[in-house]
Amino acid sequence: xxxxxxxxxxxxxxxxxxxxxxxxxxxxxxxxxxxxxxxxxxxxxxxxxxxxxxxxxxxxxxxxxxxxxxxxxxxxxxxxxxxxxxxxxxxxxxxxxxxxxxxxxxxxxxxxxxxxxxxxxxxxxxxxxxxxxxxxxxxxxxxxxxxxxxxxxxxxxxxxxxxxxxxxxxxxxxxxxxxxxx
Amino acid sequence: xxxxxxxxxxxxxxxxxxxxxxxxxxxxxxxxxxxxxxxxxxxxxxxxxxxxxxxxxxxxxxxxxxxxxxxxxxxxxxxxxxxxxxxxxxxxxxxxxxxxxxxxxxxxxxxxxxxxxxxxxxxxxxxxxxxxxxxxxxxxxxxxxxxxxxxxxxxxxxxxxxxxxxxxxxxxxxxxxxxxxxxxxxxxxxxxxxxxxxxxxxxxxxxxxxxxxxxxxxxxxxxxxxxxxxxxxxxxxxxxxxxxxxxxxxxxxxxxxxxxxxxxxxxxxxxxxxxxxxxxxxxxxxxxxxxxxxxxxxxxxxxxxxxxxxxxxxxxxxxxxxxxxxxxxxxxxxxxxxxxxxxxxxxxxxxxxx
Numbered sequence: 382x383x384x385x386x387x388x389x390x391x392x393x394x395x396x397x398x399x400x401x402x403x404x405x406x407x408x409x410x411x412x413x414x415x416x417x418x419x420x421x422x423x424x425x426x427x428x429x430x431x432x433x434x435x436x437x438x439x440x441x442x443x444x445x446x447x448x449x450x451x452x453x454x455x456x457x458x459x460x461x462x463x464x465x466x467x468x469x470x471x472x473x474x475x476x477x478x479x480x481x482x483x484x485x486x487x488x489x490x491x492x493x494x495x496x497x498x499x500x501x502x503x504x505x506x507x508x509x510x511x512x513x514x515x516x517x518x519x520x521x522x523x524x525x526x527x528x529x530x531x532x533x534x535x536x537x538x539x540x541x542x543x544x545x546x547x548x549x550x551x552x553x554x555x556x557x558x559x560x561x562x563x
Numbered sequence: 564x565x566x567x568x569x570x571x572x573x574x575x576x577x578x579x580x581x582x583x584x585x586x587x588x589x590x591x592x593x594x595x596x597x598x599x600x601x602x603x604x605x606x607x608x609x610x611x612x613x614x615x616x617x618x619x620x621x622x623x624x625x626x627x628x629x630x631x632x633x634x635x636x637x638x639x640x641x642x643x644x645x646x647x648x649x650x651x652x653x654x655x656x657x658x659x660x661x662x663x664x665x666x667x668x669x670x671x672x673x674x675x676x677x678x679x680x681x682x683x684x685x686x687x688x689x690x691x692x693x694x695x696x697x698x699x700x701x702x703x704x705x706x707x708x709x710x711x712x713x714x715x716x717x718x719x720x721x722x723x724x725x726x727x728x729x730x731x732x733x734x735x736x737x738x739x740x741x742x743x744x745x746x747x748x749x750x751x752x753x754x755x756x757x758x759x760x761x762x763x764x765x766x767x768x769x770x771x772x773x774x775x776x777x778x779x780x781x782x783x784x785x786x787x788x789x790x791x792x793x794x795x796x797x798x799x800x801x802x803x804x805x806x807x808x809x810x811x812x813x814x815x816x817x818x819x820x821x822x823x824x825x826x827x828x829x830x831x832x833x834x835x836x837x838x839x840x841x842x843x844x845x846x847x848x849x850x851x852x853x854x855x856x857x858x859x860x861x862x863x864x865x866x867x868x869x870x871x872x873x874x875x876x877x878x879x880x881x882x883x884x885x886x887x888x889x890x891x892x893x894x895x896x897x898x899x900x901x902x903x904x905x906x907x908x909x910x911x912x913x914x915x916x917x
């Protein structure tokens with residue numbers, strides 16, 4: 382069986398992930414397991430208390446694998462706004478400002494994945510005033526997910542209504558693509 | 564005037580209303596973590612930024628009203644004595660972390676104490692909203708409206724893919740912690756709570772004691788909240804929490820009625836003994852008091868004790884805390900003095916002696 386992440390190396394780790402009651406089978410190679418944040422080193426406990434410090438230890442172990450290459454890169458990651466370095470972030474476990482998220486973005490996903498049960502993308506509220514056209518964009522995404530679900534459950538009449546809403550919304554925002562071929 | 568009100572009353576005005584499922588759920592809470600995009604976060608302690616934020620909120624929101632949340636008091640933490648800070652923590656109006664923060668930390672609390680905004684805590688803003696009983700969804704809706712109201716005047720640190728950018732990566736995304744305060748005496752008495760805890764944790768929820776992280780479940784009161792803030796909408800997070808809480812409620816009720824069927828005399832005995840201890844003791848430690856309060860509250864919920872209102876128990880849980888006792892006495896008290904005052908205040912509230 383090949384690794385589901387890199388599709389190159391053979392999967393050597395097989396386990397069942399339970400996230401909020403949903404079971405998923407995971408088959409990955411050791412390299413991806415570490416990179417994607419699926420596993421901790423055996424000497425690290427996986428409890429809520431040392432979760433954060435665990436995350437950051439994990440990153441130092443990655444350094445060894447890259448034979449110092451990653452080390453240089455890490456030194457260069459300094460937030461232009463608050464001057465926090467990635468090393469500092471790792472030891473404190475807190476961001477110094479909003480810009481840090483951008484600065485450290487290339488290294489955040491494994492950490493977020495661990496803390497948030499595999500998730501890396503926000504799916505909730507958008508600020509009312511600042512949000513601007515993100516609101517329509519999100520509405521569109523929600524409709525599409527609903528449509529998909531309705532089609533899967535063969536509720537075609539409902540699905541047609543949702544598709545109409547999608548098209549109306551797209552027309553409203555001047556999107557030329559009308560989604561006829563769904 | 565209002566600071567005095569916050570200090571003198573052990574029970575918050577919003578707690579006087581009875582909420583749904585109040586035999587088990589004492590309160591529902593939504594907390595939103597927000598930061599302002601143009602300032603460095605409080606952890607960097609840039610005094611100038613923090614003071615600018617504090618002053619802005621004081622200027623814009625002091626004595627303002629939003630819907631039912633009237634006349635916000637603006638309370639700079641450094642103006643408070645140690646005991647006063649403690650009282651606000653015991654009433655859950657501020658966090659222990661905010662109480663320890665320096666100069667620029669402040670709290671903004673509505674007159675009915677239902678909304679409190681902590682300023683310059685770990686994040687620039689921590690908005691908290693309470694509802695009596697089991698009303699997570701209403702609390703969420705109101706929290707959103709309140710959040711929108713604040714956002715009219717400030718720029719939040721928000722990113723399309725990462726959501727609300729919090730100081731700690733454990734809060735990023737929705738920045739939301741939804742929680743309920745549950746009274747689970749029957750599950751605890753029958754030792755079932757210990758078995759349920761790992762299962763609850765596995766579902767991505769956290770169980771804590773009444774005073775948050777690391778505190779024990781004093782008075783059989785448990786706080787249950789979501790752990791994950793990224794990748795799910797606030798509504799879904801609340802639904803997930805509700806599905807577990809619903810089951811706990813059912814379970815607790817089932818055991819309560821089974822106890823009433825099979826061992827009502829022993830249960831009654833236990834409840835009346837506790838009632839007696841609270842009504843007549845002269846010296847009482849907080850642990851014993853909390854245990855007795857829990858039993859009496861169960862007695863009220865089961866209809867065994869009839870003429871004592873339910874919310875007296877919520878009031879007593881705050882009243883017996885060290886900060887509140889010292890605030891009442893208007894001075895610092897030794898442990899022994901506190902145990903004496905605690906006993907006398909409880910007696911006074913229950914008025915069994917005539």
